């Protein structure tokens with residue numbers, strides 16, 4: 001039945017449904033980048049000739065394009081290698097620059113490792129970090145943030161949208177709390193940029209991390225928004241060097257992929273509304289299709305306050321890893337993280353109160369720009385078939401786990 005579906009149409013297998021991990025570079029983005037590899041290859045810092053001028057002009061246009069997507073000024077954009085570097089620069093950069101004012105940072109248990117690990121490093125360096133718990137949907141409230149802030153707090157870091165379960169945090173409310181308490185507010189927006197409007201003014205954000213490869217741009221480039229007015233945010237740099245990017249990030253700018261990031265920003269600015277609606281429709285279709293065909297499956301995350309293309313579900317009684325193996329034609333992620341020693345259940349699912357058993361039986365579907373309705377139909381059939389087969393293979397485990405759910 002599954003093979004027939006693939007053959008009768010022109011479905012190309014395997015189907016990519018892991019767009020929260022990375023996205024295909026949009027062909028229009030690739031096209032925009034191409035001239036900057038071997039034609040306009042100058043160093044944007046070369047002031048003495050047209051090769052340098054051409055590169056610098058492209059970089060400044062890119063800076064304006066990225067800024068435009070988030071309501072910022074071009075001078076507030078610092079190009080980096082991606083959201084991991086942005087988060088490190090924001091968190092450690094603020095800590096280094098403001099440590100005389102305080103040594104306390106507030107963040108959330110379900111942040112990406114690229115926020116949690118810099119925070120843990122700060123703890124080893126004598127800082128105190130509050131890792132706020134989340135509710136059953138994966139949200140923190142502005143009240144929680146407010147209660148956590150002390151005289152010693154210099155930074156609050158709360159992600160815009162979670163990469164595993166898609167949950168959105170109430171950024172504007174948190175931004176207001178931070179402004180009132182005069183604490184800097186950083187948000188990791190790697191999953192959110194391009195999916196819904198983000199305006200640094202109305203959100204009260206002081207630092208914002210962007211990654212190109214999560215929004216149909218190239219890998220290896222990102223941008224950090226650093227507020228210049230009310231207040232003027234200063235960062236201790238991670239790299240010492242030529243003083244590029246106003247001294248905050250030294251290193252020759254990778255012009256081709258910066259141009260790619262900008263092209264990705266322009267595309268998502270113009271297509272955001274229709275694209276998000278389309279992703280959401282496909283996601284809702286997948287969700288409804290699975291609920292209708294697979295008994296005992298549950299949604300993880302918030303029912304409405306979530307990313308348009310994200311669906312995280314648990315399938316009681318089957319192991320996520322086994323499920324991944326059983327559905328070779330669809331590329332998704334499981335709710336387990338393979339560490340060198342063992343398979344650990346996702347800390348995000350744990351934080352929203354999902355049992356370890358159910359966390360191990362969960363899958364993350366990430367729907368994006370290039371997915372089609374046909375692919376979603378195929379995926380519903382593929383998952384339903386795989387879950388059924390695995391439950392039949394191990395009915396005792398299946399029954400036991402279903403009992404755990406209930």
Ligand SMILES: *Cc1c(COP(=O)(O)O)cnc(C)c1O
Nearest residue numbers: 082083084112114163190191211
């Ligand atoms: C992907 C991701 C990152 C890391 O981004 P890179 O550009 O790959 O370094 C950080 N935070 C979130 C929420 C992400 O989804």
